[in-house]
Amino acid sequence: MANRPEKFDVVVSAVVRSGPRVLLTRLTDHDYWFLPGGPVQLGESAKDALHRDILDELGLEANVADLVAVVENAFVLDGVAHHEINLAFEVRVDRARSDALVPGMEFRWFDAEALYDVDIRPASLATVVRYGPEAARLPLHSHGLGR
Numbered sequence: 001m002a003n004r005p006e007k008f009d010v011v012v013s014a015v016v017r018s019g020p021r022v023l024l025t026r027l028t029d030h031d032y033w034f035l036p037g038g039p040v041q042l043g044e045s046a047k048d049a050l051h052r053d054i055l056d057e058l059g060l061e062a063n064v065a066d067l068v069a070v071v072e073n074a075f076v077l078d079g080v081a082h083h084e085i086n087l088a089f090e091v092r093v094d095r096a097r098s099d100a101l102v103p104g105m106e107f108r109w110f111d112a113e114a115l116y117d118v119d120i121r122p123a124s125l126a127t128v129v130r131y132g133p134e135a136a137r138l139p140l141h142s143h144g145l146g147r
Contacts, residue, residue, distance in 0.1 A: 004081070005074060005081040005082055005083035006080050006081050006082070007080055007081070007082045007083070008082075008083045008084065009039045009040075009082070009083075009084045009085075010039065010040045010046070010084070010085045010087070011037060011038060011039050011040065011084050011085070011086050011087070012037045012038065012039075012040055012046050012047075012049050012050040012053065012086070012087050012088075012089065013034070013035035013036070013037040013050075013086055013087070013088040013089070013125065014035055014036045014037050014050055014053075014054055014062065014064075014088075014089060014091035015035060015068055015088055015089065015090050015091060015128060015129065016035075016036065016054075016062075016091045016092070016093055017090075018096040018109065020111055020112045020113070021096075021109040021110060021111055021112065022109070022110055022112060022115065022129055023035075023036060023093075023098060023107060023108075023109055023110075024036075024107070024108060024110055024118070024120065024129070025057070025100075025105055025106065025107045025108075026105070026106050026108075027104055027105060027106075028104050028105065028106050029104070031119065032119040032120070032121050033108075033110075033118055033119065033120050033121070034120065034121050034122075034125075035088060035125065035129065036053065036054060036057060036058070036107065037049075037050055037053050037054075037088075038053040038057075040087075046067075046087050046089070047064040047089065050062065050064050050089055050091065051064055054091065054093065056101065056102070057100065057101055057102050057105065057107075058093075058097065058098070058099070058100065058101060058107060059097075059099075059101050060093040060094055060095065060097065061093065061094040062091050062092070062093050062094075063091065063092040063093075064089050064091050065089060065090040065091065065092065066089065066090050067087060067088070067089055068088050068089060068090050068128055069086075069087075069088040069125060069128045070085065070086070070087055070088070071085075071086040071088065071122055071124050071125050072084070072085055072086075073085075073086055073122040073124070075121075075122070086122065086125065088125055088128060096109065112130065115129060115130045116130065
């Protein structure tokens with residue numbers, strides 16, 4: 001990224017599966033999808049942050065399991081340059097519901113076979129979403145960053 005990012009975050013993401021389906025979310029004014037989750041607050045563990053995000057966004061109790069991927073990501077959103085470290089965990093929820101509690105967010109279950117035509121971001125996490133954690137060859141992937 002040529003310009004210095006204006007925002008740096010550590011974020012957590014949930015890989016939530018129900019049989020052959022995976023749960024994705026999007027902001028209703030954007031056309032791409034991503035894993036549910038959000039930023040880790042100062043002093044909060046990654047697993048606690050993800051549990052809180054799933055409860056706040058979906059009203060679901062989450063069992064945060066194994067770390068399946070770590071992604072370093074750089075992107076521009078609404079004109080603001082971001083740099084993030086994204087920790088993706090396998091998550092089990094108490095029921096397969098996808099009603100958003102946050103205005104402007106949509107949650108949807110996708111069949112795994114339909115994911116090939118879905119724009120999932122960050123792109124480096126899309127492999128884990130589409131093929132499962134065993135498809136991740138390296139623990140750290142970078143997207144949008146130079147060497």
